[in-house]
Amino acid sequence: MxxxxxxxxxxxxxxxxxxxxxxxxxxxxxxxxxxxxxxxxxxxxxxxxxxxxxxxxxxxxxxxxxxxxxxxxxxLDPHLKTETVVRGSLVHTNKGIFYISLGLGKLKADNETFFAVSPDAPLGKLLLMKKAGDAFQFNNTSYEILSVE
Missing domain, CATH: 1.10.287 (Helix Hairpins)
Structure with missing residues (x-):
């Protein structure tokens, strides 16, 4: 898995x-x-x-x-592979891992901490349609997308 x-x-x-x-x-x-x-x-x-x-x-x-x-x-299909961030994407950034799904907050799975973020939330909206290598600012913090699953 x-x-x-x-x-x-x-x-x-x-x-x-x-x-x-x-x-x-x-x-x-x-x-x-x-x-x-x-x-x-x-x-x-x-x-x-x-x-x-x-x-x-x-x-x-x-x-x-x-x-x-x-x-x-x-x-959401957890097997879906895309290059750009969409609903259901797992986004690895320099500031953490984000699962674009629901606004459930900070969670743990397989000893990894991640954030379940709604695509309608401010951060979720910023992540949508981005791809690996893209960078953006949110709350005076710089994020760089390392990979998208």
Whole structure:
């Protein structure tokens, strides 16, 4: 398995863990709401039920976002080889390794530290369509692209 494949797999696993936690939370909140409706009515009951509903809505929104992230990752081909930086590229620079995929931040795979960067983020936009040997500035730092996978 190549480094790019390991990095892609690490990103998928992180998003899947997030999905699992959110699904578990939603299940627990649903159980709590069911138990809350069995209690007697009153202001405390109404407030608790409203709080549970808000929490469920927040978890549902986060779950939807995580599922969209997973779908985005599934569209990326870790075997794709290009000379220019596109979605799914692994970019080696003099300042680190960047996987153009999702904004997941600093991660580790195969004892390598890398940054999962969204192509819509400022740094991701700067990297797109660049190739090995290109240089650019970002936040007063000079970057040189060493290779693109």
């Amino acid at each position: 190549t480094l790019k494949e390991k990095i892609h797999k690490a990103c998928v696993e992180i998003v899947q863990q997030k999905i699992n936690v959110l699904q578990k939370n939603l299940h627990e909140l649903s159980d709590s709401a069911g138990n809350e409706t069995k209690r007697t009515a009153g202001d405390k009951h109404e407030t608790a039920l409203a709080m549970l509903q808000i929490e469920q809505e927040n978890n549902s929104r986060q779950l939807k976002e995580a599922l969209q992230q997973k779908a985005t990752l599934e569209k």
